[in-house]
Amino acid sequence: MKNNFKYIIPILLTAALSINAQIGGSVGLPDARSSSMAGAYTAVSEGLYSIAVNPANLSKSKGIELIMPLPLPSFSSVAGSNFFSLSDYNYYFGTYTVDENGKKRGRYLNEADKQNFIDLFGKGGGVSVNLFVRYFALAVTPSESFGALAFSVTDQIAADGKIPTGIAELLFKGNPPNSRYDFNDAEFKSWWLRKYSFSYSREFRISEEKSIGAGISLHLINGLFYAGLDEIDSEIHTDSLGNIRGRANYSAKSAFSPNFGVEYDFENQSSYEENISAFPEPAGTGFGADFGLSYRHNRAFTFALAITDIGAIEWNKRAAQFNVSRNVYIDDVSEEAQRDSLTNLFSTDGAGKSVDKFSTPLATALRFGASIDLANLLKLKNKLMIAAGYAQGLNKMPGNTTSPRFSIGVEWMPFESVFSLRSGMAFGGWAKFRWGLGIGLDFGLFELNAGTSNFQNIASPSSGKMISIAVDSRWKF
Numbered sequence: 001m002k003n004n005f006k007y008i009i010p011i012l013l014t015a016a017l018s019i020n021a022q023i024g025g026s027v028g029l030p031d032a033r034s035s036s037m038a039g040a041y042t043a044v045s046e047g048l049y050s051i052a053v054n055p056a057n058l059s060k061s062k063g064i065e066l067i068m069p070l071p072l073p074s075f076s077s078v079a080g081s082n083f084f085s086l087s088d089y090n091y092y093f094g095t096y097t098v099d100e101n102g103k104k105r106g107r108y109l110n111e112a113d114k115q116n117f118i119d120l121f122g123k124g125g126g127v128s129v130n131l132f133v134r135y136f137a138l139a140v141t142p143s144e145s146f147g148a149l150a151f152s153v154t155d156q157i158a159a160d161g162k163i164p165t166g167i168a169e170l171l172f173k174g175n176p177p178n179s180r181y182d183f184n185d186a187e188f189k190s191w192w193l194r195k196y197s198f199s200y201s202r203e204f205r206i207s208e209e210k211s212i213g214a215g216i217s218l219h220l221i222n223g224l225f226y227a228g229l230d231e232i233d234s235e236i237h238t239d240s241l242g243n244i245r246g247r248a249n250y251s252a253k254s255a256f257s258p259n260f261g262v263e264y265d266f267e268n269q270s271s272y273e274e275n276i277s278a279f280p281e282p283a284g285t286g287f288g289a290d291f292g293l294s295y296r297h298n299r300a301f302t303f304a305l306a307i308t309d310i311g312a313i314e315w316n317k318r319a320a321q322f323n324v325s326r327n328v329y330i331d332d333v334s335e336e337a338q339r340d341s342l343t344n345l346f347s348t349d350g351a352g353k354s355v356d357k358f359s360t361p362l363a364t365a366l367r368f369g370a371s372i373d374l375a376n377l378l379k380l381k382n383k384l385m386i387a388a389g390y391a392q393g394l395n396k397m398p399g400n401t402t403s404p405r406f407s408i409g410v411e412w413m414p415f416e417s418v419f420s421l422r423s424g425m426a427f428g429g430w431a432k433f434r435w436g437l438g439i440g441l442d443f444g445l446f447e448l449n450a451g452t453s454n455f456q457n458i459a460s461p462s463s464g465k466m467i468s469i470a471v472d473s474r475w476k477f
Contacts, residue, residue, distance in 0.1 A: 028259030029076055029436075029453050030132050030154075035470035036438025036451030037409025038424030040387040042369025042412070043294065043304040048137045048474060049109070051152050051199055054306035054367065055215030056292035058139060058148045058201035061113075063475040067137035069435045072448055072473035074134040077164035078464030078476035080454075082431050083124030087462040092117055114172040121165040125185070126430060130399050131157045136471070139199075149200030154197070158363075158398035159190035160430075166235070175238040182235040189228040189398045191360075193313075195222040195288070223284035226360060227254040228398075234346070244330040248345045250323045253358050255283040255315035265319055266352045278305045288362045300377040304369040323349040363400035383413035383420070391429070405429030408435065417442060421464035422451060431466060438470070446475045 031049045034041040045053045047061035067074050092109065099105050109117075137152035168179035173179065201215030232250035239245065256262040259276030288311030302339050322448040328345055330338045371387040374380060389407045393400040409424025420440035427433060431454075438451020450471045457464030 006061035022394075029353045029468075029470065030134070031074070031076060031080070031439055032236070032451045032470040032472050033440065035412075035468065036089060036422035036440075037078055037387060037422065038407045038413065038434045038436035038437045039088040039371070039391060039405060039429075039455055040366040040389040040407040040409035040424050040426075041300075042306055042389045042391075043302045043371040044369070044385065044387045046147075048139050048150060049150065049155065050201075050215070050292075051137065051150060051217060052154070052195075052199055052308060053288065054292035054294065054304055054369070055199045055201055055217040055290050056304065056306065057152055058199050058215050059141070059159045059213050060143050060201040061139045061148050061150075062142060062476075065137075065139040065150075066078060066475040066477070067134055067363060067472065068475075070133070070473070071446065072471050074137075074472035075132060076470035077131045078453065078466055078468035079129045080457075080464075081124070081128070082126040083120050085465050088117075088120065090462075097415045109172070117172060120170045120340040121163060121168045122430075124189075125162045125165060127161050127163065127207075128430065128466075129157070129159045131155075139145035144203070144452040149198060150197075150199040151196075152197045154195050154200070155192070156195070156399060157190075160396070160398050160401075161189075170236065175236065176339050177238055177240050179239040184234065184459055186225075186232050187229060187396070189396065191226045191228075191398050192224040192351040194222040194282075196222075197233055198291075200294075200421050211296045213292075213296070214295075216291075217290040217308075219288040219309075220289075221286040221288055221311070221313055221362075222282035223255070223286065223315060224280050225254075225256045225260065225283055226313075226315055228360070229245060231456045241331075244328070244333075244342065246256060246326075246330075246342060246345050248324050248326045250322075250324050250346075252348075253320065253360075254314075254322070255317060255319040255358075257281050257283045257454075258317055261289050262318060264352055264354070265349060266320075266354075266388075272385045281317065283317040283319070284315030284357075285314045286362070287311050289338070294422040298377075300373045302369075302373075304367075306367045306369075307364070308367070309364045311362045312359050313359055313362065314359050314444060318384070319355050319357055321355045321358070322348045322352045324348060340365070361397060363396055363397040364395055365391060365394065365400060382416055383411065387424075401430040403429050417444070424452070425456075446473060449472050 029035040030052050042054050045057050049065050050057035093189045119429050133155045135153045139150035141148040141357050164186040165184040168184045170181050197219045197329050199217040203211050203213040205211045230251040234248045237245045252328045259275045290308040292306035296302050328341045369389040374384040387409050391405045393402050405426055405428045407426040411422045413420045422438045424436040435456040437455040440449045452468050454468045455464045
C-alpha cells in the first residue's frame with residue numbers, strides 16, 4: 001500500500017495552516033518514578049533508570065539489573081496541549097447551553113468570548129505527543145572498584161507543534177477589510193528514534209562520607225522518520241476594498257524509512273512498498289552522548305549535573321526538501337480558479353524535491369539536581385527523600401523545550417522495603433505546571449512502578465490539558 005505525501009507536510013507542519021486542511025524526550029520523563037516525581041530525577045535516578053537522565057547514577061546499581069517486557073512493559077507517554085483544556089473545548093465548541101429555565105439553547109459566542117479564545121493561543125498554542133518505550137536494558141556491576149556497565153534499547157516517538165495565533169484570529173474574526181493575519185509563530189517537528197545505548201559509571205570514594213560518581217552513555221541512533229518545519233513567513237491580508245492577498249513562504253524537511261512505503265508527490269513512481277517490520281530500515285543514523293556527575297556528601301545529601309543527547313542524526317533515506325513560495329490575489333471570490341489558489345496556498349504540490357541528505361541535532365538538554373535523604377539524616381526507620389531538579393533544553397527538537405523547568409518531589413516508603421509513595425510538582429517548561437503522583441512495589445527480586453506526571457488532570461478533568469501514564473518493571477539479581 002502506498003501513501004501519497006502531497007498534503008501530509010502542510011497538515012502536520014502547521015497543525016492546520018488553513019482551516020480545512022507534541023515523555024521521554026530529552027527533558028521528558030522516561031520512567032514511572034521520574035513521572036511520579038514530576039521530573040525531580042537528576043540526583044535520585046539510579047541503576048538502569050539513570051540511562052538518558054544521568055549516567056553517573058548507574059553505579060548505584062548493585063549486581064545485575066534487567067528490564068524487559070515482563071512482568072510489566074517499560075513505557076511512558078504524554079499527549080495534549082499547553083493552552084486548551086476540556087472545559088475550554090466544551091465552552092467554545094459545545095453544541096448547546098442550558099438557559100435559566102433549564103432549556104437547551106444553541107451556543108452563540110459574543111465578542112468577548114471570541115477574544116478570550118484568541119488569547120488562549122497567545123498563552124501557548126502548543127500541542128505535543130511523546131512516547132518513550134524501553135524494550136530491553138541490562139546492567140552489570142562486577143565490583144565497586146570496576147563500576148557498572150549497561151546496554152539498553154529504547155524508542156522515542158515525539159511530535160511538538162505550535163498552532164499560530166493567526167489561525168484563531170481568522171477563524172473568529174474572518175477577513176474584514178484592512179485585516180492582516182500572519183502565521184509566523186507556527187512550529188512543528190516530529191521524529192521516531194531508536195537508541196542502542198552503552199553506558200558506564202563508576203563511583204570514586206573520597207572518604208567514608210563523601211564520594212563522586214561519573215558516568216557516560218554512548219548512543220547509536222537509528223532514525224525511522226523525521227518531518228519538521230524549518231522556517232515560515234506567511235500571511236493573509238485583506239485590503240480596504242475587500243481584495244485578498246496571501247503569501248506562503250516556508251521550508252520543511254522530511255525523511256522516512258523505506259519500509260513505510262511513503263510516496264512523495266514529485267515522484268513519478270516509486271519502488272518502495274510498505275513493509276511492516278519490528279526492525280525497519282533506518283531513514284538516518286547518528287551518534288549521541290550523555291555525561292553525568294554526582295556528588296554524595298554525608299550519606300544524606302546528593303548533588304548532580306548531567307548533559308544529555310549531545311550529537312546529531314544524518315537523514316539519508318527517502319529524504320526530501322520542501323521550499324514553498326507562493327502569492328495569491330483574489331478580487332472575485334465567485335471565481336473558482338481564485339478560490340482554488342487560496343485553498344492550495346500552503347500545499348507542497350510542486351515545491352518538493354529529493355535530497356541526498358540533511359542533518360538534525362539531537363534534543364540536547366542540561367540538568368541540575370539535589371536530594372536530601374531525610375531517613376539517613378534524621379535516623380528514621382523508613383525511607384523519606386526530597387529531591388529537586390532543574391532542566392533546560394538547549395534546542396527545540398522533538399521532545400525538548402528551551403523553557404526551563406523546576407521540579408520538586410518526594411518519595412516515602414511507609415512500609416519498609418515494599419511499598420513506595422511518590423509525588424512532585426513541576427513549574428515552567430512546556431506544560432507550565434505538573435503534579436505527579438505514583439507508587440512503587442519492591443519485592444526484592446523485581447519491582448513494579450506506575451505513575452503520572454499530570455495527576456491534576458485526573459483530579460480535575462474539566463481543567464485537564466494533557467494526559468500521561470508511565471509503567472515499568474525491573475529485575476534485580
